[in-house]
Amino acid sequence: MTRIIQSLAEISEPYDALFCDLWGCVHNGLEPFAEAVAALRAFRAGGGVVVLVTNAPRHRASVEQQLAQIGLPEDCWDTVATSGDSARAAMFTGAIGSKVWFMGESHDRSFFDPLALIEDPVDIRETPLDEAEGIVCCGPFDPHADPAELRPQLLYAKQKGLPLLCANPDIVVDRGESREWCAGAIAALYTEMGGQSLYFGKPHPPIYDLSHRRLAALGRDLNNARILAVGDGIHTDIRGALGEDIDSLLITGGLAAAETKTVTQPEPEALNAYIEKEMVTPTYAIGFLR
Incomplete structure (x- = not known):
């Protein structure tokens, strides 16, 4: 049963790292989401590591340049793993x-x-x-x-x-x-x-192997039980997390906003119907990362 939460801080204590999707969760391709930035900063302030795991078809340096161009602060993430x-x-x-x-x-x-x-x-x-x-x-x-x-x-x-x-x-x-x-x-x-x-990107294994190597390069070789995957793609972010036995947080206000009737939060009945239809069950759900 997927638990609807109010904020990342509500469930962050058991986790040492986030495998966090970018597009639809942290920005919309044009500008960052202020509440998402604040949530990631708070997670890092508590000792957590944020790995931005993206299906962008480019290398890490190119993605980092794009993030700088749209104004995503560098202090809300630690490293980047790309499908590219x-x-x-x-x-x-x-x-x-x-x-x-x-x-x-x-x-x-x-x-x-x-x-x-x-x-x-x-x-x-x-x-x-x-x-x-x-x-x-x-x-x-x-x-x-x-x-x-x-x-x-x-x-x-x-x-x-x-x-x-x-x-x-x-x-x-x-x-x-x-x-x-x-x-x-x-x-x-x-x-x-x-x-x-x-x-090679989410939900397939190679990008998770790369994400773990990015963590290890930061001195954080973590068990999957200490990682939370965050994303708005149920067949990429959430299915991939399930395949790796990683807990997941579905951002319903992204790609599934209409199906989950998300304005600020998903409607529980609509969320359950969506999960049942897609046959992929996240650990948690929230309207927007905050």
Whole structure:
């Protein structure tokens, strides 16, 4: 049974670290949420560690730069683990070959920046689709266009047997009041068409391994029982936490605001109906991180 809480402080005592989602929980792509910032600061003030665990299809430095640009204070988090870094490690070890076709927007090209942690990295070269050995998918070329518009390219890729490396398993994200498609929508379509999609972000294990390594680098090698996952994606943040046996806090005012009838808090009956429908049960729920 999911417990609806009023604040993070209400349940934070048993936890030494947060694996906290970014988009929809801490910011909306345009500006930080003041109450979320205050909650994270209070958690850190009590000795906790905040790992920002994001399905952003870029490396950590790029995400940190974005956070600075939108004004997220550095004193509310400790370190960052990105789906992009997990996926980049796979690419540079040859998971999809050396000749790749890129899908995404121009700002996602930092995905190809060198990764010093990999010994003898594969020499990756961008090519046209008809010369590629694999696909790097950081998202659609146009985040507002229906992913089905990419069916012709995906059908050709499937016929060639190209693996698709999905750098962001999210299906959609809300930028302010505008909903955008993510790489996960394309990967899901490719899988549905019979293609092979490789995932590295939430809810899949590689990003949790990376998150633990980020904790260890801070001198905090913690048992999962001492970690709380926070997120608004029931099939990414919450399902991933369940798979790792980590307690979870669902932020219902994000992607599931309509389904849970969240204004300031979820309506209990709507929340229970949503959980039953999605068949994923968080430990706790709250309207917004505060």
